[in-house]
Amino acid sequence: MFVDTTLGPVGLSHVAALAKAAEEMGFDTLWSSETQHDPFLPGVLVAEHTTHLQFGTAIAVGFARSPGAMAYTAWDLAQFSGGRFILGLGTQVKAHIKRRFGMDWPDSPAGKFREQIQALRAFWDAWQTGEKLDFQGEYYKLTLMTPFFNPGPIETPDIPIYIAGVNTAMARLAGDVADGFHVHPFHTPHYLREVLLPAIEAGATRSGRPRAALAVTAFVATNEQETAYARQQIAFYASTPSYRAVMSLHGWDAEAEHLSKLASAGRWNEMPAVIGDEMLETFAVIGTPQDVPTLLAERYHGLADRLALYTPFVPGRRDEFWKHLIKRLHAL
Numbered sequence: 001m002f003v004d005t006t007l008g009p010v011g012l013s014h015v016a017a018l019a020k021a022a023e024e025m026g027f028d029t030l031w032s033s034e035t036q037h038d039p040f041l042p043g044v045l046v047a048e049h050t051t052h053l054q055f056g057t058a059i060a061v062g063f064a065r066s067p068g069a070m071a072y073t074a075w076d077l078a079q080f081s082g083g084r085f086i087l088g089l090g091t092q093v094k095a096h097i098k099r100r101f102g103m104d105w106p107d108s109p110a111g112k113f114r115e116q117i118q119a120l121r122a123f124w125d126a127w128q129t130g131e132k133l134d135f136q137g138e139y140y141k142l143t144l145m146t147p148f149f150n151p152g153p154i155e156t157p158d159i160p161i162y163i164a165g166v167n168t169a170m171a172r173l174a175g176d177v178a179d180g181f182h183v184h185p186f187h188t189p190h191y192l193r194e195v196l197l198p199a200i201e202a203g204a205t206r207s208g209r210p211r212a213a214l215a216v217t218a219f220v221a222t223n224e225q226e227t228a229y230a231r232q233q234i235a236f237y238a239s240t241p242s243y244r245a246v247m248s249l250h251g252w253d254a255e256a257e258h259l260s261k262l263a264s265a266g267r268w269n270e271m272p273a274v275i276g277d278e279m280l281e282t283f284a285v286i287g288t289p290q291d292v293p294t295l296l297a298e299r300y301h302g303l304a305d306r307l308a309l310y311t312p313f314v315p316g317r318r319d320e321f322w323k324h325l326i327k328r329l330h331a332l
Contacts, residue, residue, distance in 0.1 A: 001300070001307055001332045003325065004029040004215070006058065008312040009036040016049040021315035023053040026326045029306065031058035031088065040073050047081035056086030058182050058215070059164045063091050063109075064101040067116050067140060071123035074159050075151055083156025088182055089116070090164035093242065110169045112139045117161055117177045126150070128157040162215060166243050168199040175203025180213040185310050186237035187216070188282050191246050192303050215306040218299075219284035220292055222321075226311070228272065230284045233310070235271035239263040250282065289321045293328035301332050 005027050007018060019042075022030050030053055032042045039057040046055040060070070070087070077085040091097075091113055094105045106112035115137040122135040126145055130153075133145035162180035165171055166187070174181035181200055183192065192214070204211045219234065221227040237243055238252075239259035247256040255274055262271050280286065285295045300307055307329060313322060 001304060001329045002028040003329045004031060004306050004308040005313040006030070006217075006308060007032045007042055008314075009033075011037065012041060012045065015042045015045040018313075018315060019046040019050050019053060019055070022313055023050045025313065025315075025319070025322055026330075027053065027313065029054040029056060029086070031056055031308065033058055034061050040077070043077045043085060044080065047077065047084065052084070054084045054086060055081070056088050056160075056162070058088040058162070058217075059090035060088065061092045061097075061101065062089040062113060062116050063097045063106070064103055067119035068123060068142070070116075071120050072151070074120070075124065075127065075154065078156050078159045079154040081156075083158075086160045086162060086180070087120075088162040088164065088180075089113075090182070091170075106139065110173055113163065113170075114173055114177055115139045117163070120161065124157055124159065128153045162213075167245055168195060171196045171199035172203040174212045175200035175205075175209070176207045177203075177209075178212050180215055180305075183214060183216045183304075184237075184243070185217045185219060186234065186240075186243055186246060186283070188246065188250065189299055189303060190282075191249055192216075195245070195249065197303075213305040214303065215308070216300060216304040217308045217310055218296060219310045220296070221284055221286050222289045222292055227280070227284075227286060230286075230310075231272040231275045231280055234280065234283045235259055235275050236263075236268075238275070239271065250279075252279065255279070289318070290324070292321075293325040296325070297328055297332055 005022055019030055030046055032039045039060040043055055074087045091109050097103050097105050119135050119140045119142055122133060122142060126133040127150055133142055135142040160179040162182050163170060163174050163178045164182035166184045171181060200212050219230045221230045238247055238256050241260060244256055247253060259271055259274055285292055285299060287295050
């Protein structure tokens with residue numbers, strides 16, 4: 001199993017040191033997210049200051065960008081890093097696309113997302129082979145690529161594309177057109193086995209592709225403070241209507257509805273109390289720092305191809321825990 005970590009919401013001035021420390025610690029991949037900072041810019045620093053650490057976006061918001069712009073950025077990062085870059089994409093939700101990014105929300109999010117991925121590969125194929133760019137879809141029609149704008153072939157053109165999601169539509173799409181699937185932290189092993197994996201496998205069967213790799217981010221708590229934080233985050237995610245399927249699978253519809261009402265009323269401080277111990281331990285791994293690596297191995301062996309913790313790695317903090325975790329999961 002690959003063991004990954006995330007940058008967290010840090011500025012560019014911190015990226016080089018963190019990347020070097022992550023590589024020295026033994027992590028396989030360093031992911032950057034699109035929250036408070038651009039997700040692509042850290043990749044240049046990671047590539048420059050490490051030698052074998054993979055890196056990628058988990059995630060960049062696809063609907064906030066054109067496929068052409070993303071194709072150029074990914075191509076440059078893949079070339080500069082010697083093929084260590086993974087392009088991770090997500091759709092975000094309608095309110096953020098329209099009101100934070102100022103873009104239109106498509107009638108068919110899954111349909112447009114599929115075309116984005118296909119369009120990205122159309123750019124890369126044209127640059128690598130010299131063939132004419134000719135992509136004709138419902139959302140994108142791409143036919144212009146003159147030599148002046150063509151970066152030409154590179155040694156590492158096969159850029160993996162991971163997509164993120166919670167529900168079955170994106171899981172099927174991942175199986176159909178992507179190389180990996182970023183599992184939302186708000187999940188349970190039961191939901192992975194019974195809902196997401198069958199959807200991914202159905203998409204893979206339809207397209208004749210290998211099953212997309214499963215990149216999982218897990219909630220972990222080793223003390224009271226971390227337990228309270230995990231309870232808070234789980235309550236926040238459980239209040240989101242689009243994530244309701246996870247709660248429904250476990251028979252927690254009433255709790256999800258209650259959380260949604262609390263969130264709508266701005267009663268955020270009351271929400272963690274709704275997450276009882278059974279629910280908490282279903283969504284999160286709770287244990288001592290010594291026990292957590294084994295508990296994670298037992299929970300995700302045979303399910304996850306990549307595993308990261310919701311809490312990012314911080315150099316110099318809990319180094320022995322991270323070393324033990326990486327050693328234990330690498331042995332799977």
